[in-house]
Amino acid sequence: xxxxIGNRNYSSWSLRAWLYLTxxxxxxxxxxxxxxxxxxxxxxxxxxxxxxxxxxxxDDLSVWDTAAIFEYLLEEYPQAVGWxxxxxxxxxxxxxxxxxxxxxxxxxDELPQNLRQRHPLPLASLSPxxxxxxxxxxxxxxxxxxxxxxxxxxxxxxxADVMYTPVALRFLTYSIPLDNDVKIFQDAVRHLxxxxxxxxxxxxxxxxxxxxxxxxxxxxxxxxxx
Amino acid sequence: xxxxIGNRNYSSWSLRAWLYLTxxxxxxxxxxxxxxxxxxxxxxxxxxxxxxxxxxxxDDLSVWDTAAIFEYLLEEYPQAVGWxxxxxxxxxxxxxxxxxxxxxxxxxDELPQNLRQRHPLPLASLSPxxxxxxxxxxxxxxxxxxxxxxxxxxxxxxxADVMYTPVALRFLTYSIPLDNDVKIFQDAVRHLxxxxxxxxxxxxxxxxxxxxxxxxxxxxxxxxxx
Numbered sequence: 001x002x003x004x005i006g007n008r009n010y011s012s013w014s015l016r017a018w019l020y021l022t023x024x025x026x027x028x029x030x031x032x033x034x035x036x037x038x039x040x041x042x043x044x045x046x047x048x049x050x051x052x053x054x055x056x057x058x059d060d061l062s063v064w065d066t067a068a069i070f071e072y073l074l075e076e077y078p079q080a081v082g083w084x085x086x087x088x089x090x091x092x093x094x095x096x097x098x099x100x101x102x103x104x105x106x107x108x109d110e111l112p113q114n115l116r117q118r119h120p121l122p123l124a125s126l127s128p129x130x131x132x133x134x135x136x137x138x139x140x141x142x143x144x145x146x147x148x149x150x151x152x153x154x155x156x157x158x159x160a161d162v163m164y165t166p167v168a169l170r171f172l173t174y175s176i177p178l179d180n181d182v183k184i185f186q187d188a189v190r191h192l193x194x195x196x197x198x199x200x201x202x203x204x205x206x207x208x209x210x211x212x213x214x215x216x217x218x219x220x221x222x223x224x225x226x
Numbered sequence: 227x228x229x230x231i232g233n234r235n236y237s238s239w240s241l242r243a244w245l246y247l248t249x250x251x252x253x254x255x256x257x258x259x260x261x262x263x264x265x266x267x268x269x270x271x272x273x274x275x276x277x278x279x280x281x282x283x284x285d286d287l288s289v290w291d292t293a294a295i296f297e298y299l300l301e302e303y304p305q306a307v308g309w310x311x312x313x314x315x316x317x318x319x320x321x322x323x324x325x326x327x328x329x330x331x332x333x334x335d336e337l338p339q340n341l342r343q344r345h346p347l348p349l350a351s352l353s354p355x356x357x358x359x360x361x362x363x364x365x366x367x368x369x370x371x372x373x374x375x376x377x378x379x380x381x382x383x384x385x386a387d388v389m390y391t392p393v394a395l396r397f398l399t400y401s402i403p404l405d406n407d408v409k410i411f412q413d414a415v416r417h418l419x420x421x422x423x424x425x426x427x428x429x430x431x432x433x434x435x436x437x438x439x440x441x442x443x444x445x446x447x448x449x450x451x452x
Contacts, residue, residue: 050325052325061314063317063320064324064325065325065328067320068321068324068325088287091294094297095289099294101291102328103276
């Protein structure tokens with residue numbers, strides 16, 4: 001299989017698809033197409049009629065949009081990271097995953113993924129909608145930890161954890177304060193070896209996107225996962 | 227089962243969930259919670275921690291976000307509208323459905339669902355991003371009709387048709403010109419008896435949302451599906 005990804009530093013959907021394949025222990029080759037570059041312009045149409053990353057290429061079949069990639073892999077490869085087995089937990093995991101897939105637009109705009117940097121942003125500088133979305137994400141995590149044992153949202157690592165990994169890392173980049181009872185998720189994410197590997201690769205990237213870096217400013221204040 | 231929906235006239239996700247249950251011939255009771263009303267404010271938290279519609283209530287279990295509702299029902303009820311059976315068609319249907327679920331933000335903003343009205347909007351009045359999204363949707367439909375027989379996107383009615391039904395109706399509301407070879411989808415949608423029934427119910431609603439109706443103006447120019 002091949003996975004076409006954008007900048008690891010900025011593309012949260014690339015991170016999700018990469019993490020899903022990696023945690024599923026499915027071998028794949030990365031095709032790196034950094035956004036807003038001549039390579040992107042020359043090659044994206046070859047891989048994606050939607051002109052978006054990630055795209056999974058499995059032999060002669062191409063699957064795009066991360067949610068479709070997960071469901072496709074789950075059907076084809078029994079070892080792929082799955083949904084919780086319990087019916088109630090599965091319906092819950094699907095609900096919060098679809099909520100992330102279709103929403104949180106203000107949070108995406110105001111706290112864009114920028115993995116390799118740390119740049120504290122005061123909550124008050126964010127729009128009321130974005131602040132409400134930060135509270136909603138913590139409420140989602142809290143609800144999981146009140147029902148399931150942790151350390152992942154539904155106990156064992158599942159699709160839902162992949163969906164919420166990038167937002168846990170955005171909260172580190174911008175030092176968004178989290179309630180103690182939900183930090184468990186962010187801690188689980190930051191200590192995952194595959195996440196550390198992805199961050200190291202993001203750091204090694206030479207490309208940058210000025211409209212996202214503008215939010216961070218000039219200071220080089222690298223994010224460490226600990 | 228119960229389905230909590232918002233205004234049929236404006237809520238495209240309510241339309242999708244309603245249509246899915248109806249075409250699946252699954253009996254359900256509607257709970258109508260019109261947006262921006264005192265009922266909404268008083269009741270939405272009872273049904274939806276995400277404060278969004280639709281929500282499916284199946285006995286003591288609640289499932290939200292339309293994409294999760296589809297997958298939940300598909301697992302629980304074998305008669306539910308499904309994905310295409312062929313592996314390649316299924317991966318394709320999942321890809322375009324996820325693309326609709328996560329994207330087309332400009333189109334949603336600039337051409338909000340307003341089922342009961344017809345208000346021609348010149349293409350040139352839309353942003354270049356929205357115009358590109360209109361072209362992308364037609365390219366998605368064209369690609370389907372070049373590979374599958376019609377009248378639905380993958381031959382038989384599937385989840386993908388439910389996902390694209392509201393956009394076909396938005397194109398009617400705003401008289402967006404479509405290429406002849408893809409009108410087949412819009413024609414299939416406008417002649418579906420369940421869609422006609424939903425439109426009649428939308429027309430009977432007394433509530434209106436001024437920020438959406440402002441786009442339409444004062445004239446009463448009802449949409450007829452033919």
